[in-house]
Amino acid sequence: xxxxxxxxxxxxxxxxxxxxxxxxxxxxxxxxxxxxxxxxxxxxxxxxxxxxxxxxxxxxxxxxxxxxxxxxxxxxxxxxxxxxxxxxxxxxxxxxxxxxxxxxxxxxxxxxxxxxxxxxxxxxxxxxxxxxxxxxxxxxxxxxxxxxxxxxxxxxxxxxxxxxxxxxxxxxxxxxxxxxxxxxxxxxxxxxxxxxxxxxxxxxxxxxxxxxxxxxxxxxxxxxxxxxxxxxxxxxxxxxxxxxxxxxxxxxxxxxxxxxxxxxxx
Numbered sequence: 001x002x003x004x005x006x007x008x009x010x011x012x013x014x015x016x017x018x019x020x021x022x023x024x025x026x027x028x029x030x031x032x033x034x035x036x037x038x039x040x041x042x043x044x045x046x047x048x049x050x051x052x053x054x055x056x057x058x059x060x061x062x063x064x065x066x067x068x069x070x071x072x073x074x075x076x077x078x079x080x081x082x083x084x085x086x087x088x089x090x091x092x093x094x095x096x097x098x099x100x101x102x103x104x105x106x107x108x109x110x111x112x113x114x115x116x117x118x119x120x121x122x123x124x125x126x127x128x129x130x131x132x133x134x135x136x137x138x139x140x141x142x143x144x145x146x147x148x149x150x151x152x153x154x155x156x157x158x159x160x161x162x163x164x165x166x167x168x169x170x171x172x173x174x175x176x177x178x179x180x181x182x183x184x185x186x187x188x189x190x191x192x193x194x195x196x197x198x199x200x201x202x203x204x205x206x207x208x209x210x211x212x213x214x215x216x217x218x219x220x221x222x223x224x225x226x227x228x229x230x231x232x233x234x235x236x237x238x239x240x241x242x243x244x245x246x247x248x249x250x251x252x253x254x255x256x257x258x259x260x261x262x263x264x265x266x
Contacts, residue, residue, distance in 0.1 A: 029171070029186070032210045041213075048219045049118040050144065050166050053196045056222060057145040058096045058104065058114070060126070065136035074107050074130070095145045102196065108133060115196050119143060119166070149220050151177035153228035154184030169219050170205060170212070173226055183234035191217050192225040 052058070062074040076094040096104040102115025109129050114122050119142040126140045149168060150160045156178025170189065174180060186207040193201045203217050212218060220226070 029207045030210045030212060031208045036210060043214060048167055049120065050147070050222055051116050051118055051196075052098055052102075052114045052122070053194065053221075053223070054098050054100050054102055054115060054198070056098045058098065058119070058122075059093060059143045059145040060096060060106070060122075061093060061141045062126070062130065062138070063141075064134065064138045066134065070134065076107055144222055147222045149173055149222070149224050149226065151226045151228075153226075154181045154230050154234065155179065155228055156181060163222075166222075167219065170217070170226065171207075173220055174207075174228075177226075180228055183230050184228040185231050188229040190227040190229065191220070192227065193217070193221055194223055 062071045064071065077091040078094040079091060096106065098104055098114055103111045103113050106112050106126065109126065112122070112125065112129075117125075123140040123142040126142070127138050130138050130140070144166055147163045147166045148160050149163060151173055152158050155174060158177060161173070161176045168176075170191070174189075180186065187209075189205040189207060191203050191205060193203075195201055203215075205212060205215060205217060
């Protein structure tokens with residue numbers, strides 16, 4: 001190998017290494033997060049509590065130190081179909097749908113405003129109101145009956161996922177969806193969130209950015225939709241694929257017409 005070829009090989013190797021380093025930085029999550037100080041990390045440790053929005057479904061259970069029958073008026077049972085034939089043979093506690101005005105209709109107590117509040121706050125409110133009707137210790141448990149998030153786009157297993165503990169961050173959500181594919185853009189993760197007033201809000205998160213953990217969208221709310229954009233290679237590939245399909249379709253039609261003409265002229 002002569003000296004000039006050796007120089008070309010060396011230059012190619014340097015370019016290849018540089019590209020690899022650049023790609024690694026684009027793939028790594030929370031790049032440089034290990035350099036954050038304890039005081040900086042403490043800013044991200046604020047407690048998260050999901051707030052209630054219209055159309056949320058709540059499960060509310062009232063219990064306490066009195067006999068179970070005492071709490072029956074506040075724990076309404078509803079029939080649940082046991083199978084696809086609508087055979088009602090089981091019963092479950094009634095869930096409460098938050099209406100467009102942000103209220104629920106609770107037994108005995110009537111209309112209660114719940115929108116923009118946490119489940120803990122609602123439990124305290126109901127407990128206070130029940131003291132006019134019940135004696136002894138009162139325990140009120142309020143939970144989301146349908147806490148779900150959806151993950152779409154360039155992930156391994158897109159879909160809707162139930163969150164049992166009512167707390168999930170963006171990294172956990174992507175993990176539930178099998179993480180990003182090799183075509184997913186780590187720097188363009190879109191979050192679609194419906195606000196209590198019905199307006200839609202879309203923000204973009206960058207998984208490479210170490211400051212991601214400080215974002216108010218790091219933790220997802222009930223009903224959030226996560227969308228992972230495809231990278232440029234996937235987008236171009238899709239365009240090429242569509243164009244190829246069109247070309248093949250046109251060619252097939254032309255061949256079909258030509259064959260028909262030849263058959264007729266024979």
